[in-house]
Amino acid sequence: MASPLLRDRILLTDSGLETDLIFNEGVDLPDFAAFPLLAHAEGRQRLRAYFLRHIAVARRAGTGFVLEAPTWRANPDWAARLGYDEAALATANRNAVELLADLCEAFEGTEMLISGCVGPRGDGYRPDAVMTAEQAQSYHQPQVDTFAEAGVDMITAMTMTTVAEGLGIARAAARAGLPPVVSFTVETDGNLPDGTALAEAIAAVDADTPPAYFMINCAHPDHFAGQLNGEWTARVRGVRANASRRSHAELDEATELDAGDPAELADDYARLRELLPNLSVLGGCCGTDVRHVSAIAETL
Template sequence: MAAAMLPQLDRPFLTDAGLETDILFNRGIDLPHFASITLLQTDEGRQALEDYFSGFMELARRMDTGLILESATWRASPDWAEPLGLSPEELDALNREAISLLICLRENASAAYPIIISGCIGPRGDGYDPGRIMKPEEAEAYHFHQARVLVDAGADMLSAITMTNVPEAIGLARTARKLGASVAISFTVETDGRLPTGDELRDAIAAVDESTEAYPAYYMINCAHPTHFASSLDEGAAWTARVRGVRANASRCSHAELDAMTELDKGDPVELAELHRQLQEAFPQIKILGGCCGTDLRHVTAIAESCLSY
């Protein structure tokens, strides 16, 4: 789907919440290596995914918004096959199945509102720590395989979620361009509003746009609390206008603190919703709302009711 045709650029859209933390902590289903792709290996896991997404589909229907269904493929790029005990071919099949499940949900819903199926691609390494940073060319070559599988399976677009560094984001944008696919780039930031590499968000977006002729359809921020990044956004700045979506964490904790936790910090859904309302009031171009670690349907419902009422 061409970027100019993406409906989430023109009207409010919801997306889901913290899939992995919801499945692991709220539903009690183990996720080896935090990889939700493994749910597609069993009937129980597949049903859990269907139940999870169905809640957001009903919310979007009730709130009369569009919905982005993000595939359970955040940790399903080639390097993760061996740790998950899968052959490359088996991992490819699960990637295709993740898109197929969302297509089936959309078809069965016969929804009057638009539903976009997004092929989710996570960082090559850890979502909190950039680790070894690839050059853009290496990142493009690495991510191309999974991206092609997702696009060929029927994804309407690609989303690069929890990007920790600029070169990997550039590589993913170039991968999408090579495939002719729309792509959203979502950066994560630390409590100071900077990427884990120390780059300012404004510089990261500018660098990706400069290196790709502004190919990404839009940018997002995820896996951080609104208090971590709200002050980094500049009202009226051209780069800020490129930020169209937020998928925030429930917790105010840093990535390091979250990584060390053994219990889920669900935060305060009411406070989180109010912070989103304030954010959207200052930056009305932010039309895509969802959640990340620690959030579930309850948080996204509070956010939707607060922001859409405004």
Template sequence: MHDHRHDIYLTDAGLETELLFLDGRDLPDFASFPLLDEPAGRERLVGYYRDFVALADGLGVGAVLETPTWRASADWGARLGVDAEALARLNADAVAVLREAVDAVRPSVDVVVSGNLGPRGDGYLVEQRMDVDEAAAYHRPQVEALAGAGADRIAVVTVTYAEEGAGVARAAAAVGVPVLVSFTVETDGRLPSGQPLADAVAQVDRLTDGYPTGYGVNCAHPDHVHDALDGLGDQAERVHLFRANASRMSHAELDEATELDDGDPLELGAQLADLRRRHPHLTTFGGCCGTDLRHVRAAGNALTGAAVGA
């Protein structure tokens, strides 16, 4: 994923839930990329990422920033009235926004600018299942746009079944850019497809000749990942990333939520540090739904043993 300059990397947090619930913005289809075309929205994004770079720099740990492009692929773009040309431009601009945030801080730590992809369908459900070649063809334009704009790597997150993750990895291999594949797991630690995490990792590796630099889990509470992580066996060394939800709610409950469940940042930070002790192959930690800078700061403090600050 990176040159391992740091033992710990912090990611950003739950951008979409923050914009929706804390900013009170209307986010059709949970898409944050349209903000790139609004001067105030772009400024908000630069400020959001800048805070995470500054946090990591202050703690002396690495940072991984994910572009706000989880929904910036063809099917979602079409729903939002954004054509292929505009999507390519917006994906490229998202990389520029992250670089702007990094330049504003001029950190002494390693910062990975990651081009972020989401699933073609819902992030919680397995709807129309693509085979690997279909998934590679669908995701390739976005991979090309992000890589062409200078993203350090590609990450596909909230993947619900193995073939889609493998398709993104194949697209990344064809473009020649590193890739990380991150699955979502249900409260029982399995993917929404019902597959155990270890089996999904093994399947993607098998389908791609082990191309991904690593794997992750995101959009789950720490309570929900113990079984998945404990069951990794030989696949443990392949799993590096965990982006936690603040809430213990299931995905079905989160989908229906009309208020933000931001949990307890200090508790979440302590749980992530505990996961790191139990699973030292995890190097990269951050937030997903319901989290913001407070949660990632608490995680950074707990992971580095720094004084617990506000």
């Protein structure tokens, strides 16, 4: 297991990559997929510039940084919609890690970890591709194995809507010899989109294949802060919250970005630290950008 994963030291990470590129930079991302940008020089430069902005915040703050691969949509179902076959998809996942490895080399003095980001098979807001844990492991194993061969430090199952898919990815990571991180998303009531309580979801995964830690992402702190009580909260080390208080359904229909208030979101993170004793991995999700991560770093 990569030792920095379980330290108390703060590790910043990036923000809402896809919403930042779409709404703030005017980049067209069909199916909300960033990985096709890796196929051409201009796209790679955009991704590099995006990560450089965030790394600069970590360097100013004196923190470590988790480089999350821009591969949230880089699984077979979504890739097929974008014209990628199995070989082209594997190349994209390898290229994502190569981009991040180059950044690590460029900033050798900053502690950085490369995470292979594995997104949901279906929609990130709805449990519309329900699988068993066994099916999820089989489905996601090729991407995880590609990441392992490319030399990532960890695997992050991001925006999980069901226990089974998060567990399946944790099993895939363990099989590949990599520490898994499982990040669940929740609705405005603090429960997973399929209705499972957050505490129940974490306990179920922990009972089978304990990750290095758990995260919560793609929800505003107001949506889940009320659920954060009990010993299980010690297992949540990371938060990548939305800037917006809107529900997933409302965000799906939105045509304009709701970036919220960076300072207000940073204050919300400070309150979360009182509820999550081991919270140390901090970044953003939909609607956030480097301004939000900078505010969080300054506040915490």
